[in-house]
Amino acid sequence: MRIVIGSANFLKDYGLKNKKINSKEIKKILNFCKKNNISEIDTSDSYNNFFKIKNLDLSKFRLITKINFDNNKIFQEEYINKIIKNELFNLKKIKIKKYNSILIHNLREFSKKKELIRLNKIMNNFKFIGLTRSIGISVYEKKELDKLIYLKNFSTIQLPLNLLNRSFDKNLLLKLKNQKFHIYARSIFLQGNLLKNTKELNKKFIKFKIFHNLERWIKKNNYKRIDVALAYIQSHNKYINDIVIGIDKLSQLEEIVKSFKKRNKKFPKNLFSNYKRLTNITNWKNL
Numbered sequence: 001m002r003i004v005i006g007s008a009n010f011l012k013d014y015g016l017k018n019k020k021i022n023s024k025e026i027k028k029i030l031n032f033c034k035k036n037n038i039s040e041i042d043t044s045d046s047y048n049n050f051f052k053i054k055n056l057d058l059s060k061f062r063l064i065t066k067i068n069f070d071n072n073k074i075f076q077e078e079y080i081n082k083i084i085k086n087e088l089f090n091l092k093k094i095k096i097k098k099y100n101s102i103l104i105h106n107l108r109e110f111s112k113k114k115e116l117i118r119l120n121k122i123m124n125n126f127k128f129i130g131l132t133r134s135i136g137i138s139v140y141e142k143k144e145l146d147k148l149i150y151l152k153n154f155s156t157i158q159l160p161l162n163l164l165n166r167s168f169d170k171n172l173l174l175k176l177k178n179q180k181f182h183i184y185a186r187s188i189f190l191q192g193n194l195l196k197n198t199k200e201l202n203k204k205f206i207k208f209k210i211f212h213n214l215e216r217w218i219k220k221n222n223y224k225r226i227d228v229a230l231a232y233i234q235s236h237n238k239y240i241n242d243i244v245i246g247i248d249k250l251s252q253l254e255e256i257v258k259s260f261k262k263r264n265k266k267f268p269k270n271l272f273s274n275y276k277r278l279t280n281i282t283n284w285k286n287l
Contacts, residue, residue, distance in 0.1 A: 001237050003260065004040040004064070004184065005033060005253075006246040008047050019248050023053050028250045034060060036257055042158075042184070042244045044068070044105055045086075059095040064184070066105035066138050066158075074118050080125075087131055099132040101156045101182075107137050107144050108282075116150035124153055134182070140280050142167055145176075155180065158244070160187040163194055163232045164210060165279035166272045173239035185233060186244040191281060194229045204287040210273050217268045226255060231265035 008014040009021055021029070033039070041058070044066040065087070073079035091098065104123065110116055123135040136156025139145060148154065157176060159168050165187065176183060189195050193205055198215050205211060218228055233243055247253045259265075277283040 001240055002242045003038050004042050004242045004244045006244045007041055007043045008246060011052055025249055026053060029253055032250055032253060057095055062100035063096060064101045065099050066103045068105045071109055080122055098130055101134040101136055102126050102132040103136045103138040103158055105138050107139060107147060116147055120151050140282055156182045158184040158186055161185040162188050162190050163229055163267060164190060164273045170239060177239050182241050184242045184244055185240045188233050188243055189229055195225045208278060214271050226259045227262060227265045228267050230259050231267040
């Protein structure tokens, strides 16, 4: 299990706290990564930020990117060609030949068979022309995996996994691994909420007893929040290849790397939630 750096807040406000990282701090983080064998970065066309960093040489890194496809334009060749042209320009700018993987970011928005077949053709062409080494999907709920029946030669899946969101259980992850999928876990800190004391939580979350119960468990056992959150993730070491982490500053990454190396960390077995409005970040506007 390896660490991948999430770049959603590189030069851009992201999440409920809207905390972005400036160019100077980003370069410190990337230098640390080079020295600590962290060699992959996660990005997306929706972030529209990563490639604006001046004098950025990422030739020593691998990139995974996610594309949000427009439902109304996927059958237009001009639209697809524009995506290809833009991605090739971005790669050239940061001195990378091809993406390690390209994922469909908004698969949940496509349900018709003809749309999925079209996406399959588009993504396989990305791989055929050398834009990426592999293709895959980024999902929020396990029901989206049913669409894989129409997506051939896909080998990468990015999915949410954390203490509260255990919907992708070990049996399902084992099934995916046996099908030779490379699995990335994201949202491992639930956009930082699992690392906060209840007093620090956004008002949207304070009302949920699960956060208060977790805090009592952590205090009772005298554990660090970051160790508890990572203990759950690392218990999936047999199933997960990589974890995508979002950070605000270098010191957070240093703390994560330190915790990552610890052994015998503990997590509460029965403190989780099946409430999708809480565990699925795309539903947070409805909290």
